[in-house]
Amino acid sequence: MIRTGQEYRDSIRDGRRIWVNGERVNDVTTHPQFKPLVDIRARIFDMQHEEAHRDIMTEEQDGERNALGSALPRTQDDWWAKRRATDHMLNEIGGVVTRVGDETVGEMWSLFDGQDVLNEVDPQFSKNIETHIHRVLREDPFHVSANTDPKGDRSKAPQDQDPDMLLHVVKETDAGIIVRGAKYETAAAYANQAFTKPTIANWGNNALSDYAVGFICDLGSENLKFICRTGFAGRAPEKDYPLANKFDEVDTIVIFDNVLIPWENVLFYRHTKAATFIRATLHRYSAFAFVQRNLKVADMMIGAALFNARQTGLDKQQAVQEKLAQLAVYREGINAHLTAAIALGERSPAGLMMPNQSLLYTGRVLACSQLHEMMHIARELCGGQICVTPDAASFEHPDTKPWLEKYYSINEEWVADDRRKLLAFARDLLNSDYAGHRLTFQLFAQSPPFAHLAAVYRNFDWDGPLAFVKDAAGLSDRVMGGRTLSAGDSAISSWFSTDIGTHAKRAAAE
Missing domain, CATH: 1.20.140.10 (Butyryl-CoA Dehydrogenase, subunit A, domain 3)
Structure with a gap:
């Protein structure tokens, strides 16, 4: 069920340890450098309830209203609807914000596609992915993304330097895994959860690594610390800097100081093949x-x-x-x-x-x-x-x-x-x-x-240009590795060789 703006504000007043400009932040919802984006995110939640915006920004599933941006895309029309909703949201708030959830939740759909690969590690992880995708719909959290680490010396393997330069697992317990390290996460200080995944490390030929871990992190967890860059809001009068004072999305280095990640929040662990696959397909949506x-x-x-x-x-x-x-x-x-x-x-x-x-x-x-x-x-x-x-x-x-x-x-x-x-x-x-x-x-x-x-x-479809030159130059099939692909067989050529009415019927059926 979609939340209200006030429910969102209440959810991030959880005692998290945040610093900016060398000061400890007592309430992230009212601090002048965070408040503008908190207010915008709260406004997006409230828009989903209002008659003028509800039908554009939400959809009904199984008798419940869900945020359209978080719904799995199954048809072309779903993508047209998502595009309309994003434009509508940006028009309403009068500017551009990126990390407000609709851009980052798509990474979870890439995991949904990769369940066969992740099943090689542990079938439970695949189940966790499906659970969290549905949880995003049901609970409507502010979901962000954690990608890059401090990294350290990239010419060295992670274990040959300070191990905390890349986020890693230090211990397994009955309750879950314990992780240490740091991640840069835009908007983490005022979000609910983050899909936390590995930077591709110098793993060599290792099939297993404690650095190959991905999970959902509850940003209200114990032992997390948020150290933020100085925000632009409040530096100069709003009349002179109208964008900086309203749309600055504050970036944070999130310190994981022996943080417990429950097993149900672990999406993949130790398998470097799974980590590499996820990074390669991360942005397909x-x-x-x-x-x-x-x-x-x-x-x-x-x-x-x-x-x-x-x-x-x-x-x-x-x-x-x-x-x-x-x-x-x-x-x-x-x-x-x-x-x-x-x-x-x-x-x-x-x-x-x-x-x-x-x-x-x-x-x-x-x-x-x-x-x-x-x-x-x-x-x-x-x-x-x-x-x-x-x-x-x-x-x-x-x-x-x-x-x-x-x-x-x-x-x-x-x-x-x-x-x-x-x-x-x-x-x-x-x-x-x-x-x-x-x-x-x-x-x-x-x-x-x-x-x-x-x-x-x-x-990119490299076969299309290769096949065209093969046919035009009269080359044998040997140059295509024995395949008999012709210029008309490329993906784009095939699409345009089909009449538009067929495409329209296909889209309607979907």
Whole structure:
């Protein structure tokens, strides 16, 4: 059953040990650097109950209302519904937040697909996965993700240095496993639980390792410590930095100081093959919601740049139109990949509907690798005033207000106050400390660039181009390893060779 915002706030007032700026946080729901995101997450919970949003953000299953973002995707229509719900949520809150649950819960669906591999370790682990997937639906927790460790010296095996550099199991008990180490987790300080999984370590040929462990961590557990980076909220007035003060998702290093993980929360353990498999397939679903955020950021850049160009009439110049078109091409490139990933969706090993893997991962590379270039184009279009405009207090002070109204008012449509708001928004989106942080976050949040490209390499249909060249050059089947694949047999060619009506009937049947 979906929770209310107040139930969420109450659930994270559990005495957890949190530090930020060298101080102990007494109440994460009211601390100024955490409160903005807590309020947004609470608002998302409340939206699910409200008539204006309920039908878009929830679905009914077995007589209960569940969060749409947490439901297993079984059809293409499920993905269209998830995409609509995410857009609706971001529109309602007026900005972009990434780690609020819908992006991270998809990693659990990858586990659902990997149950055969995990059964090699212990059938109980497979049962635990199914239990937790249904628990996310039933209890509606704020579910986040724990990926990377401090790592230490990566040229050495974990056991050849301080063992705590990578999270590992130190003891087995009747109640569960005891783990030590640390993980970086965005939003952990104000979330309920985290899917905690291993960084791929230098395991060599080891089939078993105490570092190959994945589990659901209750973030209210004893012996957890949360050490957070300084947040952007409250550093400067909200009128001058409207995004940093509302949408900063605070990152945390979570210290596991001999933390008990009950056996029912252990999803895989010791088997390096299982850990490697999970890391390789981790984002087959969650990358969709992640890339969708880049689409929204692109809209924000286009809106800020276009408003700035139109207010001074520069949008009529060809050079300006060309730069706006570059932003539009970037935006529509992301849109096309997301749309095609649904339209050419694939069945997963467990029968779920996956977004087309090659298109989804290439879309992620496009969105992340070009983001810094698009931000620079948007800076050019907004002009130098985003870095020289005085603060809001100067626009309000009686001694300086008349002068700023004179020089920042353009016409009846664009008066000084609206121009200041637009320039402050653009500065925070493109130039501020928060903007730089977001750029790095988008680049590394799911995995680093080389891993993005590795995912493309693993999922691209290489047979299609090979078969085309084989046929066009008149090569023998020997060059295909004896296979008789022809150019028309590739996945994309097969899709387009089928009439659209058949695809429509197939989608309707699903």
